[in-house]
Amino acid sequence: APPMISGFFGVGEAIACDPGSWTGATSFTFKMWKDVDRDGGRDVNEAPLIGAVDPSTGRYLAKLTSADMIPPGGAAVPWPPQIGCSVTAHGPGGYFARSAAPFVPSKPPVVAPPQVTEPPVGPPATTPVADTTRPTLMKGSTVCTKTACRVAIIAYDPDHGALGVKRLDMQLFITRTTRTRIRSGKSRGKIRTTTRTIKKTLRPVRSGDEWRVSIKGFRKGDRPKLKIRAYDAAGNLGTLTAHMKLRTK
DSSP: OOOEEEOBOSTTOEEEEEOOOOSSOOEEEEEEEEETTOSOOOOTTSEEOOOEEOTTTOOEEEEOOGGGGSOGGGOOOOSSOEEEEEEEEEETTEEEEEEOOOBOOBOOOOOOOOOOOOOOSSOOOOOOOOOOOOOEEEEEEEEEOSSEEEEEEEEEBTTTBGGGEEEEEEEEEEEEEEEEEOOSSTTTTOEEEEEEEEEEEEOOEEETTEEEEEEEOOOTTOEEEEEEEEEETTOOEEEEEEEOOOOOO
16 A cells, blocks of 8 residues: 555644655655645745654654644645655665655534434445556656756556556757758858757656656757656556756756
């Protein structure tokens, strides 16, 4: 089972991140954060939730305070915030990371007096449900210079975590404008502007739920973007278009 987030949004309540099921793991490290704009990203504006591991259950618990109830800067953002959690398992063979599906906590329920009900006659018949959930893709981080970019894309299957993604295809599209001076004919001396699109297939390197790629050889004025396609074991397709902005100074 993949990692899972649970809990309620209220003062004194705890948001829990269960590490899920692992084979051969001896310890875990957790990262939990408030995705205040619910865009699924992990950038510097997302506030971390600091907590500790409960030794009796192995879950990571972050207790909410009155400060957590206030939107940042009074901004008009969806509230309560979306919660994210990444779990890294460590063992004799190294380490591996998986992410829980984004979670929006609700307010604590009002506790009603217990009611006595008749036990059910028997469990209802169940029918296996086909996997139709698409992989989730989001931009992890992008660092660009004038001529190169390093990009990390996060990809996971909401039902099976990072291990559920079986293949990720990544293509680079560069819109490039060139200006040349006409050397002959009636238009000699004038400037001709030409715009073309360059397409390349990239091979990203996988690390847990992140797929990383380094791209070089950009020119001044290039407008690059990535088109990513991720497939799970059932053949479900998740897509993402990620734009990159080159530095100009």
